[in-house]
């Protein structure tokens with residue numbers, strides 16, 4: 001795990017060189033540096049495949065945030081970046097026994113012990129809420145953006161992503177399947193198959209998805225109509 005995470009440290013350094021860690025333009029609130037995000041990832045034993053997913057989500061969300069900025073939209077690119085880097089930091093809360101078995105080659109007993117402790121400490125909370133609880137005192141804006149990426153949050157007037165930063169974190173996550181950017185429809189269909197248990201029953205899952213998915217397509221339309229590119233992302237590398 002330690003050896004593997006060191007490779008990520010290198011990736012973080014590369015991202016720093018690309019200019020995502022310079023002086024914050026807007027200093028309305030506190031955000032962690034990318035290095036600090038890496039420390040948090042290490043502290044909570046975030047497994048490799050989740051770090052990959054978080055990094056790809058950040059890359060896409062930052063791309064969209066920069067396109068919005070170019071069009072005169074006020075958006076805090078650094079908040080978007082840091083929230084995406086940490087958005088699934090507590091994903092272990094959702095791991096089933098079979099997930100843990102599949103992850104066996106990549107995780108240690110120490111990782112599992114840490115997750116068990118955290119699951120007991122935050123019993124009954126979903127991964128978005130656990131990350132929120134962990135981060136809210138030090139980084140309230142960041143914590144809130146992460147909390148609002150919960151799939152069904154978009155149904156709730158109070159909980160739904162409302163700012164551009166929150167919308168981009170929410171949307172980018174719904175475009176990244178594992179560590180690959182895919183069309184929204186493909187990602188949602190895959191997640192529906194995988195996450196039935198999070199809705200309780202298949203029937204409840206179908207009710208939720210029939211209400212939520214159209215709103216996510218609406219969000220896609222809102223973002224892409226502003227930046228005047230298509231969701232297949234022709235200029236994204």
Ligand SMILES: [Fe+2]
Pocket residue numbers: 053057087088173
């Ligand atoms: Fe995610």
